[in-house]
Amino acid sequence: GAVVSQHPSWVICKSGTSVKIECRSLDFQATTMFWYRQFPKQSLMLMATSNEGSKATYEQGVEKDKFLINHASLTLSTLTVTSAHPEDSSFYICSARDGGGLYEQYFGPGTRLTVT
Amino acid sequence: GQNIDQPTEMTATEGAIVQINCTYQTSGFNGLFWYQQHAGEAPTFLSYNVLDGLEEKGRFSSFLSRSKGYSYLLLKELQMKDSASYLCAVRDSNYQLIWGAGTKLIIKP
Numbered sequence: 540g541a542v543v544s545q546h547p548s549w550v551i552c553k554s555g556t557s558v559k560i561e562c563r564s565l566d567f568q569a570t571t572m573f574w575y576r577q578f579p580k581q582s583l584m585l586m587a588t589s590n591e592g593s594k595a596t597y598e599q600g601v602e603k604d605k606f607l608i609n610h611a612s613l614t615l616s617t618l619t620v621t622s623a624h625p626e627d628s629s630f631y632i633c634s635a636r637d638g639g640g641l642y643e644q645y646f647g648p649g650t651r652l653t654v655t
Numbered sequence: 656g657q658n659i660d661q662p663t664e665m666t667a668t669e670g671a672i673v674q675i676n677c678t679y680q681t682s683g684f685n686g687l688f689w690y691q692q693h694a695g696e697a698p699t700f701l702s703y704n705v706l707d708g709l710e711e712k713g714r715f716s717s718f719l720s721r722s723k724g725y726s727y728l729l730l731k732e733l734q735m736k737d738s739a740s741y742l743c744a745v746r747d748s749n750y751q752l753i754w755g756a757g758t759k760l761i762i763k764p
Contacts, residue, residue: 573752582742582756583698632697643688644752646697 541567543635545647552623552654559619560650562633568613569635573644574606577630589616623654657681659755661743666761667733675728675741675758683748689717689728690742692757698742701728730760738762 542565552558562572571590575583587603589595589610597603607619616635620627630651634644659679667673679687686705690698704710704719704726716729728741743755 583754585751585754588751630695643700643703646699649695649697651695 541565541635541637541643541645543569543633543645543647545633545650547650548648549651550653552652554624554654555622557619557621558623558652559617560631560633560652562616562618562635562647564614564635564637564645567635567637567645569616569637570613571636572610572616573634573636574608574616574618575632575634577632577649579630583632586618620652623652625654628652628654657747657753659743659745659753661741661755661758663756664759664761666763667730669733669735669762669764671733672729672731673733673760675730675743675760677726677728677743677755679724679726679743679745679753679755681745681747681753684721685746685748685750687717687719687726688744688746688752689715689726690744692740692742694739701741733762735762735764 544563546561574586577583585598586601587595587597587608589608591610591613595608610616630649632649633647636644661677689701691701692698702717709718714731719726740757740759742757744752
């Protein structure tokens, strides 16, 4: 099946610094990628949807200047958490939709971010 | 608004059968998904229903009734490794996935 990777799998950073998370589709072209955040014991919360070569569409309440998303190629999207605060600590998961597929999103393994 | 309801938590016994229900109200419907998520891991795909009826895949089956806005995930011959959260998600008219809060399934020996 289709594989999506994320890097890093976990990261600890200091408050005020920025962190970049990469999401790659390894064996298919992902025309659309999604970024989710999940707090403990809560469901997935969609942060933004990005289409290759265009600006990401952010969900209501998600600060686009704080969570920078770049989808420069059909196999790579990045999420940069700028000026991270402890409340940004969460599990960040990306998923990708095969351009030719009609239904399935393939999830990356997630990135655990801890801001101290 | 869009809404997906599923029970917060269920408990079942190893070897038994459990049914996890999901009801939805969404703007359009383009399929319903069930995902399994173990603690600290990303969701993994279990099943997809777009037409009414039952889809069987090994020990797992998923049922859909579009007229009732209802689905269930049936897990047979439960194993301890099936302890996880099960997420119901509906794809709306914009092809966005709307997620339920998940059902935590606890399997007891």
